[in-house]
Amino acid sequence: MNQPRVETQREVSDEVRQTTCYMCACRCGINVHLKSGTVAYIEGNRDHPINKGVLCAKGASGIMQVTAPSRLKAPLRRVGPRGSGAFEEISWEEALSTAVAWMKPLRNTAPEKLAFFTGRDQSQSLTGWWAQNFGTPNYAAHGGFCSVNMAAGGIYTIGGAFWEFGQPDWERTKLFVMFGVAEDHDSNPIKIGIGKLKARGARVISVNPVRTGYSAVADDWIGITPGTDGLLILSLIHCLLEAGKIDLEYLSQWTNAPLLVTEAEGAEKGLFVRNAESQPFVIDRRTGHPAPWDGKGVEPDLGAEWQGNRTVFRHMVEEYLKPDYAPEAVAARCGVTAPRIRALAAELAEVAFEQALSLDQPWTDFRGNEHANMPGRPVSFHAMRGISAHSNGFQTARALHLLQILLGAVETPGGYRLKPPYPKPIEAHPTPHFVSTPGKPLTGPHLGYVRSPDDLCLLPDGQPARIDKGFSWENPFSAHGLMHMVIPNAHAGDPYRIDTLFLYMANMSWNSSMNSARVIEMLTAKDGEDYVIPRIIYSDAYASEMVAYADLILPDTTYLERHDCISLLDRPISEPDAAGDAIRWPVIEPDRDVRCFQSVLLELGARLGLPGMVNEDGSPKFKDYADYMVNHQRRPGVGPLMGFRGDGTAEGRGAPNPDQLQRYIANGAFYQAHVPEEASFYKPWNAAYQDWAVRLGLYESPQPYLFNIWSEPMRRFQLAAEGHGPRQPPDHLRDRLRQAMHPLPIWYAPFGDEDAAFGYPVHALTQRPMDMYHSWGSQNAWLRQIKGRNYLYLPTKIWEAQGFQAGDWARVSSRAGTIVVPVAHMAALNENTVWTWNAIGKRKGAWALSPEAPEATTGFLLNHLISELLPDKGARLSNSDPVTGQAAWFDQRVRVERVAAGDHLRGTAEPGFPELPDPPRAGGGRAQNSSKNFAKSFRKLLGLAEVER
């Protein structure tokens, strides 16, 4: 048979350039295929540690992002009222000198009047350093809005966290349990991991109110009631303790379970009993006498009682064996039956203890004890936003880490493994710095880990020093700041007003604020002639909703047009077996007058004369961000990039190497430093790992530590709340500090539960689609076809009770507002929960979409229902976790009512906002490619088709 010839040897491209993806925060390696200098195709880089060749829906659509018509094209200055969208294009010189003219006087008089906050920024080690040198205490990224509970809960407990900072031992784990995990950071690695588990038939369990995505493929699904994960976890702990299914050896060796807790009433109660050298100690089982916690050969007695002081272990057992934690006692509240809880506990115990494994890998611990092998418990966990974004999220995260610890499943084979620079104890992190002095830098970084009330960022009068009230009594452990409170606090003048708000990649007037409508009001509110927030500088690559609310726009490049460094100083791309960092570099040149924000920031720093950014003669120290990436040294020999230092062979430490970026580019835009084999597990206690980490420059001396079942920093805050110590919380916060700062993981009802009594009984959640990242995806011609509409999914109980039909709309209200939205039925959903895809809804006129685009007409946000403040009870408190300030958006309670047909103009979601005018932008983008019509058919019939192609 005579078959047509088919082209099988297509030339894919004339050049492949390897860089790092930025279609979300996952940081995969990509091969960008270029044809005649333009991007032809993007695929995953097979050699890259994060994605190993695979790429998600967003990554493969990057070509539509770098050509999106929404790209800004030149610096802009506001000419009309704020929010009117009236801008004029200005030169970079004008833009930079304007910014300097605004900022310089602030630095010289009151640096705190500049608030610099960044959104989905991956250059926090630069932006933080810049703000530190400017001297304002008001800096953070958007972690407080995102998932700080997971980070802080983990670091305070195990010295590492979920997020992308660790991962299950995918090769060995036999049971993988997820709590509140949907698409998130570590997007492709989790998918790759689940794929590995599925390929070998390992068991996957998901605890999640919504059964989609990872929960959909899970072998078992527990449709828990939102905000009760902590209670379920503590009940599992109860079951395990009751049956004695815990890893005593692990607890006695690697955790603070054998430390003694002061029993005597007073300012020391609940703190560790310390010896003359101020060191906590254990009771040695061999002698019955005190022995150093880090002494060689010591066999700590978990059950010790010494001079009336009992061990952490005993406190813990007493707490969790209480009948309050029995499955039967928590079942109704969690929406999970007692037998299901008991079955899950049994399954955990069975895999951890009956299917235990051991690697034949000798190693030596920090005490000098030698071990012939590495025992492991093949149970692993992952958790993220679902448990994090609640007002009890910090304690819930701690509870989950405690469960891991009790099973002996952290840093052991088959369990959960941390990635360098983690594990890293609190003690190895800085404390927060905040004291601002005109014309001077801060004495250290803004963000850190508070050990006691002494570390809080408070002014002499006891008021919060930071505009977001970070590290104050309201949220002492706010390790990522509270970006969601910056605008509300600045607007309220609580704790004070600011002059200039400087934002990067943060869509505050839309989906990056808790209550978008209120924030829009605040941004445009006036005090006399001037705006309450007088100046707003914003940098973004795209015409987002926030652009219209800024006074000066510094247009950023797209991710393929820029340098970036994904640094060990910040959030690297490490794997459990290797530290890793990466770069972005301009694989294409911008075709418009835009600049990499980080280069702009360095130039602003130079013009402002900030320390570290100018030479002695006052000239700029760095030409641009690329120059900084190579030549900046945070500590001698330690810079943003660890690879190819010195003569090109030095790793971690070494002099700057002018060829460093070329070497990275040649290496696929990343570098890996491999963890020695004997250091792969038990890292916090493994001498070989500690030595390797010091060699690499992760820290200056070995930092072995014990996992914190009992948190002394938390107890110190409880003591303060009980009236001990010189620094005292305001009275209205005493009760909640006493509750939230319990040194053992506990559960309390999320603050939002109060709303049920006001007639808002239903939980309302959002989830990210795997194919969309926040707002960015909607401007993408391919991705928006996949998800250009969202619905509120209603569980069967609500659907049937109110007689909902396909195509219906519902009025959804909360204590903060009302929205009218399209609904759909979902059976695989907790019966008291509704949810929707996050950030599909767009403001009319934004992102270069047609005002009639479905994203702008039927698309909606839940944000309009969420308040950034708790209901007023005499104090202005943020709607956040009381420990960390994590925005508690999953606490949200609502009421859902069917909108009778004819009662509402179906087709338009409410509330509607006025259309934003189109700012000057690049245009172009995916060709319209008009569809077929008669005239065209005729032209083709006449053979004219080729002309129009």
Add this chain to the structure above:
Amino acid sequence: MTALPNATAKKLGLVIDLDTCVGCQACVTACKGWNDAGIGLSDQDPYGADPSGTFLNRVHSYQVAVPDGPAQVVTFPRSCLHCDNAPCVTVCPTGASYKRAEDGIVLVNEDACIGCGLCAWACPYGAREMDADQGVMKKCTLCVDRIYNDNLLEEDREPACVRTCPTNARHFGDLADPESKVSQLVAERGGYDLMPDMGTKPTNKYLPPRQKGPGTADPLTPLLDIKATGIAGWLDRMLGKF
């Protein structure tokens, strides 16, 4: 050409694991990107009120009411199944639609396509989409321009959707060879055909979701009656063992 080959030497195709597919849509845009660069897959009104475009692979999401247990959710990628008995081929009036004798891939020769749409009508699976700009029928080529392409590294010679799939839920291989990885997966996991009664004899197979539900571990037995012994008794028992 619209006569189907009597038999094909190979049956290249995909095996899609519904137990593993999380519905991330990665395969959808990898396919779109690769084929847009190759044969062109247009979009209409890309930033407008009614966007629409040609995609050769789409991922649906279903909820399934099951007899025991809560409803399940299954994400379901849908693309050409490269049927043995492909009705889309025989209906084609021009010979543009054909099934390759050497490997069983069903293709469209765009140079011969008149865009009548009949092949799309004939396909029960919605595997073919007329490109509104080019006026010719588009379909999954099983990346015939990748799998034999000497310009690509050996390990990259697989369909773009398979290469990109983060969970490895998509497998590519020769289903005529019982020893191939894909054939063995089908045998082990009970791979099945879509709408077998339509008589199309699809090459692509789907692996069903595995049985779901609570675990089967023996219930935990309390160490002792804590109410009776108190915590002290528990500690004795527990730490005595230790």
Add this chain to the structure above:
Amino acid sequence: MHPAPSVILFSTLSGLGFGFLAFLGWGVLQPSGWAAFFLWALGYVLAVGGLLASTFHLGNPKNALKAFTQWRTSWLSREAWASVATLVLLAPVALSDIFGLGLLPVVGQVGGMLALLTVFTTAMIYTQIKAVPRWHHWLTPVMFLSFAVAGGATLAGHVWAPILLLVVGAVLWALWRVGDGAFAKAGQTMGTATGLDRLGVPSVLDPAHTAGNYLKREMIFVVGRKHAAKLRKIALALASVAPALVLLLPLGVWGIALAAALHLAGALAARWLFFAEAEHVVGLYYGARR
């Protein structure tokens, strides 16, 4: 299926045209001179106009000639051959009628049969589609042929025309009856389409894309039950009963014209329904069964 005007016009007009050409070829009218010219022209205009309309349905009509190549397997290709053969074979018959050339009647008789064969091939384009169960039945070609024959007979003023028109009505009725159960009888469900019938009963959670696509536009057309029932009555009345009654009235040529016009309107309505009511199994993936 999307009731595209081009396809409805194509199949209706060409069906009527070929039906009429068949009657002309068989020599039922035996016209001559200008009358023959106009009658044959009417037949050719309907048939060719219909075929031209069908090209509007093509995305890439410049390749149209290639449609003649696959007659061994493709009904569309066979239709191309049959229509051209008919038109070519009947051309001398037309000329013979117009100019009184006295061509052998057998040529016209064969041409007439070919005209009906053309209609049959058209019908088979739809009938062969297993994925549209409503079409996949022997009554589909019967329906197409009955329209062609009745339409042709009406235009030809044949004495049997009223009866044939009533037969059209009966066939339509039968096709609807059978067709209404065809999808269920084909046994395809969302469960078989996805294979998820192994687990339980599936329903759509999210569509594959929220945006529109060719499949949804082309294969998924939802017509309301009430609307369809009303249209069926109209189609039945216009295509069958009304023209049959009109033909019984002593209205002469005007009666034929009126009957033909009514019949054509009814045929268009019936053909619209033929597409609009036809459900493609691909709709199962989208939960789009009525």
